[in-house]
Amino acid sequence: xxxxxPIIQPICRALTEGGGGSxxxxxxxxxxxxxxxxxxxxxxxxxxxxxxxxWQDTAGTTPAGVLDPVGRMDxxxxxxxxxxxxxxxxxxxxxxxGLLFDGIDDKLVTPSIDLSAAQCVIAAALFEPLSTTxxxxxYFTHSGLPWQANPSIAFFGRSSSGIVVATRAxxxxxxxxxxxxxxxxxxxxxxxxxxxxxxxxxxxRWQGANFVATQGSIxxxxxxxxxxxxxxxxxxxxxxxxxxxxxxxIAAVASxxxxxxxxxxxxxxxxVA
Amino acid sequence: MSIVAIIPAAGLxxxxxxxxxxxxxxxxxxxxxxxxxxxxxxxxxxxxxxALQAAIAALPGVVIDNSEGDPGQRTKALIEAQGAQxxxxxxxxxxxxxxxxxxxxxxxxxxxxxxxxxxAVFADHPSTYPALIRRARRPGVAEPWVQPxxxxxxxxxxxxxxxxPEVCTHAGKTWRxxxxxxxxxxxxxxGAFGWSxxx
Numbered sequence: 039x040x041x042x043x044p045i046i047q048p049i050c051r052a053l054t055e056g057g058g059g060s061x062x063x064x065x066x067x068x069x070x071x072x073x074x075x076x077x078x079x080x081x082x083x084x085x086x087x088x089x090x091x092x093w094q095d096t097a098g099t100t101p102a103g104v105l106d107p108v109g110r111m112d113x114x115x116x117x118x119x120x121x122x123x124x125x126x127x128x129x130x131x132x133x134x135x136g137l138l139f140d141g142i143d144d145k146l147v148t149p150s151i152d153l154s155a156a157q158c159v160i161a162a163a164l165f166e167p168l169s170t171t172x173x174x175x176x177y178f179t180h181s182g183l184p185w186q187a188n189p190s191i192a193f194f195g196r197s198s199s200g201i202v203v204a205t206r207a208x209x210x211x212x213x214x215x216x217x218x219x220x221x222x223x224x225x226x227x228x229x230x231x232x233x234x235x236x237x238x239x240x241x242x243r244w245q246g247a248n249f250v251a252t253q254g255s256i257x258x259x260x261x262x263x264x265x266x267x268x269x270x271x272x273x274x275x276x277x278x279x280x281x282x283x284x285x286x287x288i289a290a291v292a293s294x295x296x297x298x299x300x301x302x303x304x305x306x307x308x309x310v311a
Numbered sequence: 312m313s314i315v316a317i318i319p320a321a322g323l324x325x326x327x328x329x330x331x332x333x334x335x336x337x338x339x340x341x342x343x344x345x346x347x348x349x350x351x352x353x354x355x356x357x358x359x360x361x362a363l364q365a366a367i368a369a370l371p372g373v374v375i376d377n378s379e380g381d382p383g384q385r386t387k388a389l390i391e392a393q394g395a396q397x398x399x400x401x402x403x404x405x406x407x408x409x410x411x412x413x414x415x416x417x418x419x420x421x422x423x424x425x426x427x428x429x430x431a432v433f434a435d436h437p438s439t440y441p442a443l444i445r446r447a448r449r450p451g452v453a454e455p456w457v458q459p460x461x462x463x464x465x466x467x468x469x470x471x472x473x474x475x476p477e478v479c480t481h482a483g484k485t486w487r488x489x490x491x492x493x494x495x496x497x498x499x500x501x502g503a504f505g506w507s508x509x510x
Contacts, residue, residue: 096336107358124336127314127357140313140382142356143341 075115082119082148084111086136096122102132111137111146121146314364315376315385317344317354317393322372323471333366342386343472344395345413348423348447349463350472352395356382398449404437405430413447420454421447448477453509456481456501465496478509485509 064072071083085091091112092102098120102108107129113119123129123146130137130144139145318326318340330339340353357363367373376389390397396413401421404414408424416422422437422444437444438455448454450472456479459465466477468491476488479501486501487509499505 105359107360125339125341126330126335126360126363127339127355128336128341129358131358138358140356140358142354142382142386144356 071114071116075117082113082117083115084121084148085114086111086132088112088114092132092137096124104132104134106132108132108137108146113148119148121148123147312377312379313359313382314357314367315354315382315389316340316367316373317352317389318370318373319393320351320353320471322370323353324469324474326370326373329370330363330366335363335366339363339367341472342390343398343450344390344393345398345421345423345447346393346395347463348413348445350398350448350450352390352393353472354386354390354397356386398447408444414444421449423447451475451478453478453480453485455479456486458500459496459498462494462496465491465498467491468495468497 075083089101091114092108093110093112094100094102094106094108096109098110098112107126108131109123109126109129111121113121123144128143128145130139130146132138137146323340327338327340331337339357340355342354342356343350344352344354346352355367364375368375374389374393376385378385378388387397387400398413398421401413401415404416404422407429408414408427410424410427412424414422414424416437423446424444426443428440428443433440433443438446446454446457450470456466457464466479466488468476468488470477477497478485478487480486481501484501485508486506488497488505489507490505491497497505501508
């Protein structure tokens with residue numbers, strides 16, 4: 039299923055070729071930022087592939103090169119919700135594929151975000167956590183607190199291996215760390231408040247010949263009700279396998295979502311996959 | 312090579328303060344480890360950083376792992392080499408329990424097994440069997456108060472893992488240590504002496 043290709047390819051080409059002599063096409067990240075934050079929406083947006091958004095220090099004065107510890111990942115939304123870590127030992131490492139968390143004590147924390155707010159919230163990231171410990175600590179939180187699941191948030195995602203996960207936040211137990219859930223499920227995610235229509239739309243796009251609906255092996259404590267998982271190889275989901283969480287996009291927008299935004303989200307996920 | 316290090320609880324406050332004073336931020340040693348059912352050590356793992364490594368190496372009482380390999384496995388091995396157990400990696404409370412091991416109950420509380428037993432036979436909440444298993448106090452978590460038996464069990468006016476007075480629940484309220492003896496220990500019942508009620 040290649041619905042996203044017409045969108046992805048020109049943008050990726052523009053990115054890789056630097057746009058040639060004329061003005062380069064805006065990146066998917068920039069397009070998403072415009073689409074989701076142009077009306078002053080609350081929340082934040084993070085992308086660990088953006089080298090110019092990663093810093094060694096919390097003040098954002100020393101750029102983080104590859105293999106450097108990262109003390110700050112800028113919020114690209116303009117809302118100032120920068121994810122930081124003051125303790126040197128708890129900083130993830132920048133790698134070519136994003137951020138590497140040690141599975142022991144690494145963690146980035148953003149200022150508090152009100153996920154119950156009616157306006158848009160979006161978060162984007164590219165993480166590669168190690169999975170060497172049985173209880174991997176929450177590695178991306180706000181105010182050090184759980185991302186409280188909102189009954190009206192829906193999550194969607196795709197990993198580098200092509201696995202797609204879709205569920206709804208009201209299937210998550212209250213207080214469960216979103217990042218933990220994502221990590222345990224080896225998934226990337228998009229979430230939107232009040233977005234059942236978006237859920238249906240993305241189901242419709244992803245649920246094709248290459249995808250099957252299944253009940254995955256997600257811990258019941260994480261998803262106590264009856265979630266819907268979609269993936270072309272659900273057996274690859276492992277609670278503690280060496281997953282490679284590639285990108286997370288967490289968004290909350292008013293319902294109903296518009297088709298252009300769906301295209302953009304779909305393209306971004308396609309870019310990751 | 313990344314850095315794995317551990318320090319006894321007695322040196323934790325000084326160690327973290329020393330690192331913070333050198334610009335490495337607060338709370339670098341944060342991975343709580345337990346011995347005999349009590350928080351006993353704090354460990355850390357850091358990605359390669361020569362300055363940080365030098366500062367850690369200069370700390371009194373610190374033990375550093377110089378091996379190669381998986382950070383999680385190295386951290387676990389270093390903790391266990393101190394006779395301690397990694398709290399967040401405690402096995403689930405289920406099946407036949409082994410004496411001297413810390414277990415994680417379904418509500419995330421930690422329990423220290425005194426005598427081996429089968430949870431299928433003794434199937435009620437672990438607090439039902441104080442002769443078999445005891446709750447391990449987690450730093451910063453208000454858990455039911457238990458009468459301390461000695462200084463090792465005493466509640467601390469300054470918990471080295473949190474930098475705050477210890478907290479507990481008792482008689483339907485949450486309490487925080489407000490007074491202690493000269494060694495910083497509180498063995499009194501909340502409401503009787505040395506505790507302030509949390510608002």
